[in-house]
Amino acid sequence: MIFRQLFDSVSGTYSYLLASRRGGEALIIDPVLEKVDRYIQLVNELDLKLVKAVDTHLHADHITGLGALRDRTHCVTVMGESSKVDVVSMRLADGDKLTIEGVALDALYTPGHTDDSYSFVMRDRVFTGDTLLIRGTGRTDFQNGDPRAQYDSIFNKLLRLPDETMIFPAHDYKGETVSTIAEEKAFNPRLQVTSVDQYAEVMNNLKLPNPKMMDVAVPANMRVGLAQEEIARHGWALSAAEAMGLTGRPDVTLVDLRERIEREKHGIIPGSLHAPYPDLAANVRPGGMLHELARATGKRIVFYCAFGERSAMAVRAAQDAGLASACHIQGGIAAWKKAEGPLARQ
Ligand SMILES: [Fe+2]
Numbered sequence: 001m002i003f004r005q006l007f008d009s010v011s012g013t014y015s016y017l018l019a020s021r022r023g024g025e026a027l028i029i030d031p032v033l034e035k036v037d038r039y040i041q042l043v044n045e046l047d048l049k050l051v052k053a054v055d056t057h058l059h060a061d062h063i064t065g066l067g068a069l070r071d072r073t074h075c076v077t078v079m080g081e082s083s084k085v086d087v088v089s090m091r092l093a094d095g096d097k098l099t100i101e102g103v104a105l106d107a108l109y110t111p112g113h114t115d116d117s118y119s120f121v122m123r124d125r126v127f128t129g130d131t132l133l134i135r136g137t138g139r140t141d142f143q144n145g146d147p148r149a150q151y152d153s154i155f156n157k158l159l160r161l162p163d164e165t166m167i168f169p170a171h172d173y174k175g176e177t178v179s180t181i182a183e184e185k186a187f188n189p190r191l192q193v194t195s196v197d198q199y200a201e202v203m204n205n206l207k208l209p210n211p212k213m214m215d216v217a218v219p220a221n222m223r224v225g226l227a228q229e230e231i232a233r234h235g236w237a238l239s240a241a242e243a244m245g246l247t248g249r250p251d252v253t254l255v256d257l258r259e260r261i262e263r264e265k266h267g268i269i270p271g272s273l274h275a276p277y278p279d280l281a282a283n284v285r286p287g288g289m290l291h292e293l294a295r296a297t298g299k300r301i302v303f304y305c306a307f308g309e310r311s312a313m314a315v316r317a318a319q320d321a322g323l324a325s326a327c328h329i330q331g332g333i334a335a336w337k338k339a340e341g342p343l344a345r346q
Contacts, residue, residue: 001103002046005168005177006039008032011062011213012173015039016127019048020102025278027052027100029120029127030170031065039065040072051100051278054078056129056170057117058085058221060143061211067224074313076277077224080109083116087225089309090262092118097261110157112150113138119158125166126181132158133169134176137190140203142210143218147203151196159185228330231312236319237330240339243302247271247342253293257305257314258333260346266333267343269304277310284314284321294323304329304336 004017011032017039019026026048031039043050053069057080066077066088076089078098083091092098094109098120105120110131117138120127130138132154140147163182184191193199211217231237238246246252247269254272256263257280268274275283275290283290294301301323303311311328318326329336337343 002026002048004042006035006042008035008062010034012171013059013062014168014170014172014177015065016168017042017048018103018122019046019100022047025049025051025101025103027054027098027103028065028069029054030056030059030129031069033063033065033068036065036068036072039069043073050075052076052078052090052098054098054120055083055085055221056119056127056131057114058083058143058218059170060214060218060221061171062213063217063220064224067226070224070226070309070313074317076310080107080116080118082109082111084222085225086223087228087307087309090259090306094118096265099259108157110150110153112140112146112148112153113143115144115146115149117153119153121161121165124164125168126158126161127168127170128158129170132167132184132188134167134172134174134179134184135188137188137203138171139206139208141206141208142214147200148196150203151199154191159191225307226309226312228308228312231315231328232330234319236315236327237312238302238327240329240331240335240341243269243304243329243336244339244341246300246302251299252302253297253299254302254304255290255314257303257310262306264346266306266337267345269333269336270342270344272304277305277314280314280317284318284323284326286321288321290318291321291323294325300325300327302327302329304332306332307334308332 002019006015016029081091092107098105108119113130257277303314305311
């Protein structure tokens with residue numbers, strides 16, 4: 001396995017690059033905007049393909065690299081379903097799997113530091129975001145933080161992982177890099193409490209100044225969505241209502257770019273084809289499945305995904321590959337649901 005812990009010294013943020021092999025797919029957790037060039041260089045040096053960029057929560061102390069990485073690598077951006085970010089490509093709920101080739105992480109909803117904090121468990125290690133830090137815990141005094149929820153997340157979720165599980169947090173300000181569940185149980189001063197009330201008392205009296213970047217970072221991090229208007233300006237976007245009028249027509253093929261788990265969970269547009277986003281480049285190039293389908297039948301390709309990000313990137317790629325009729329459903333299946341479009345179960 002390839003595993004890199006990367007550090008941004010300005011904000012004290014750790015980012016993590018994961019892949020199962022050289023030449024394979026990679027995933028990055030909590031990337032920092034200013035370090036995007038470095039991540040892309042490392043991805044290239046290690047001969048990896050970045051396919052997912054994930055934030056554990058909406059950060060207040062640095063601007064996320066999610067949007068920049070998506071724009072430069074066409075990777076999928078991922079956050080939890082309770083995050084107030086405007087648009088990401090994919091959202092996960094507690095218990096969902098975050099997967100790339102050869103790597104699977106379990107999403108664990110661990111609110112408290114913020115109400116959109118998630119941890120990700122991968123076999124022998126857990127990425128705890130700012131929920132559980134090394135000899136500390138993330139503050140709970142803004143962004144709908146809640147010390148009682150954090151107590152529950154830590155004591156009833158994270159500390160129930162096996163003792164030897166390694167903890168990789170999103171921040172450290174003293175140079176610590178890794179800990180374990182057993183170590184934190186024994187030595188984390190914040191965890192030496194006997195009740196949730198006592199924990200809340202400690203957390204409510206920290207009297208910390210706000211992060212320097214907070215006024216800039218929070219609003220910026222809430223707007224990482226891809227500008228789908230750009231695609232619409234080219235005439236390559238359909239509203240959900242417009243798309244509903246096209247379903248069942250013989251000259252239109254709807255193409256679902258989502259992953260199997262998203263299809264199972266949220267349903268599919270009846271009659272649509274499944275062509276997952278990671279295979280997009282192969283599918284739209286001449287000789288590829290979608291390219292040949294469009295050419296042979298003259299059908300219009302209408303992409304859709306969860307929120308319209310992957311499909312917007314797919315339209316761009318398909319247009320570049322010469323599929324002039326390719327378009328997408330703006331806002332994805334979320335907009336489709338809102339418009340009360342019909343859904344079929346997988
Ligand atoms: Fe945070």
